[in-house]
Amino acid sequence: MEEELLKIKNDASTLIFEAEDTDELNKIKLSFLGKKGILTFAIKNLSKIPIERRPEIGKLANEIKNTLEILVEDKEKALNIQKETKIEKKHIDVTLPGIKPQLGHLHLVTQAIEEITAIFEKIGFERVRYPEAEWDWYGFTALNFPENHPARDEWETFFIDRKPHPKYGPMILTPHTSSGQIREMERRKPPIRMLNIAKCYRRQSDVSHTPMFHQMEGLVVNKNISINHLKGTLDYFARSYYGEERKARIRPYHFQFTEPSFEVDISCGVCKGKGCKLCKEGWLELGGAGMVHPNVLKNGGFDPKEYTGFAFGWGIERVLMMKEGIEIDDLRTLYSTNLDFLEQF
Ligand code: PHE
Helix, strand or coil: CHHHHHHHHHHHHHHHHHCCCHHHHHHHHHHHHCCCCHHHHHHHHHHHCCHHHHHHHHHHHHHHHHHHHHHHHHHHHHHHHHHHHHHHHHCCCCCCCCCCCCCCCCCHHHHHHHHHHHHHHCCCCEEECCCCEEEHHHHCHHHCCCCCCHHHHHHCCCECCCCCECCCECEEECCCCCHHHHHHHHHCCCCEEEEEEEEEECCCCECCECCEEEEEEEEEEECCCCHHHHHHHHHHHHHHHHCCCCCEEEEEEEECCEEEEEEEEEECCCCCCCCCCCCECCEEEEEEEEEECHHHHHHCCCCCCCCEEEEEEEEHHHHHHHCCCCCCCCHHHHHCCCHHHHCCC
């Protein structure tokens, strides 16, 4: 019975595939799937096979029926398209000018990601990506946020509705790329030079926030890494991405996972650091940075007496808007389908 069914399937598929017009296709359909069709007949005959094999064979027969129906449908569509284009072909005027297909390009965020990646690869950073649906452990706890610590609120996190992991806690959508720090430390031994660029998610949507955005995260861990290395790397980024005359500045700040922590500013490109309407006294705020907290190194499996490191992180959309010449009034436009806007970049 099984073989018989498979043969019906093969025969019918070949015939459907080879049908040259809809009339022929309809005939084939009738002869297999019609009331008196071959497959219909075989299905009716199921009562003749031993009762214990009936469910299995019945299932197979039904699958074959569904497959054949889909094949017929697809073929019908293909034949219709063929018919339409044939009619058109008869009327082709070869002297008419051609239609130029519209060429797309990479989204401006993707362009920025590629440019930033190339800049950091030049100084030995490796681009990595880690899960965006991630355990709380990687996003918060291992980054030195005690459970229920109020600082967690600043990250307006989305929680995934599933059972918490006994060790790693609830599952979240990564609200920042810092979750990649612990993943990277677990994955390899120093020297670490990581560039994690990924989508991040926070419960926020207004002119300057989208619920999904991108962040870039740098992490360097090795023996004898100091703030000087961090500052040098930030200056290198400012020069390479924004222009030769730009530089970075760090100001004291607080993050749970870095100590000391800083906010990073880039000198304003318009007033060249003198102070103007666009900036705060010559500086534009970029994002966060700091020396990796000893607890974070420990959670990543490293001895903080032996190794030190620095990390920095900020939004790609922000980096991009700060680049001279691009001003976006409403950040949400970036992720709209507004081609008039997107085509400019
Ligand atoms: N993860 C921080 C944020 O989302 C930024 C940061 C990264 C700060 C690395 C310090 C070090 O705001």
